[in-house]
Amino acid sequence: SQTIHQWPATLVQPVGSPLSLECTVEGTSNPNLYWYRQAAGRGLQLLFYSVGIGQISSEVPQNLSASRPQDRQFILSSKKLLLSDSGFYLCAWSVVGGLNIQYFGAGTRLSVL
Amino acid sequence: GDSVTQMEGPVTLSEEAFLTINCTYTATGYPSLFWYVQYPGEGLQLLLKATKADDKGSNKGFEATYRKETTSFHLEKGSVQVSDSAVYFCALFYNQGGKLIFGQGTELSVKP
Numbered sequence: 135s136q137t138i139h140q141w142p143a144t145l146v147q148p149v150g151s152p153l154s155l156e157c158t159v160e161g162t163s164n165p166n167l168y169w170y171r172q173a174a175g176r177g178l179q180l181l182f183y184s185v186g187i188g189q190i191s192s193e194v195p196q197n198l199s200a201s202r203p204q205d206r207q208f209i210l211s212s213k214k215l216l217l218s219d220s221g222f223y224l225c226a227w228s229v230v231g232g233l234n235i236q237y238f239g240a241g242t243r244l245s246v247l
Numbered sequence: 248g249d250s251v252t253q254m255e256g257p258v259t260l261s262e263e264a265f266l267t268i269n270c271t272y273t274a275t276g277y278p279s280l281f282w283y284v285q286y287p288g289e290g291l292q293l294l295l296k297a298t299k300a301d302d303k304g305s306n307k308g309f310e311a312t313y314r315k316e317t318t319s320f321h322l323e324k325g326s327v328q329v330s331d332s333a334v335y336f337c338a339l340f341y342n343q344g345g346k347l348i349f350g351q352g353t354e355l356s357v358k359p
Contacts, residue, residue: 177350
């Protein structure tokens with residue numbers, strides 16, 4: 135069966151520090167991959183999605199970036215965190231084609247202080 | 248563009264009460280519709296789906312019917328439990344757009 139892993143689960147970082155969040159998927163090949171952010175009391179904001187290795191689409195211009203170095207690995211990064219980057223970050227995957235049913239990881243709670 | 252609008256939360260109900268969470272959508276084509284649920288501190292899980300007009304999705308006592316004439320996909324449950332306390336997201340997938348579009352989420356709190 136397919137599983138998705140995100141880490142770390144919780145992260146506290148100072149303003150201006152770098153960020154690296156990792157997401158991996160097991161049990162499937164060539165998935166679509168997504169990064170979302172959920173700010174406190176708000177809905178989901180799609181940040182990046184990827185349909186293949188090295189293929190990244192950005193939905194929102196900001197100081198975050200994403201990379202997909204391997205088929206089932208998706209990384210969210212920042213060189214310098216801002217206070218406004220605090221939130222709950224969710225990774226998701228879906229099968230290419232079909233209904234785009236997305237399967238979510240457990241999320242990373244990021245607090246920038 | 249395509250969008251999803253949900254009723255404002257939080258919704259607070261007593262155990263065994265009837266639940267309705269309204270969801271309406273705007274789409275230029277014929278999207279598939281979904282309800283996702285997010286329990287506290289967790290990621291989202293697919294709750295139910297409907298792929299065409301008049302389809303009824305159901306799971307865990309929750310139901311939603313795809314109403315093309317009213318562009319709605321309201322979530323209902325006849326008798327809620329404390330364990331149903333969560334945030335519920337309505338979403339649509341439009342093939343030509345290639346992305347899942349979420350509503351803003353509705354928080355449900357069920358009191359014993």
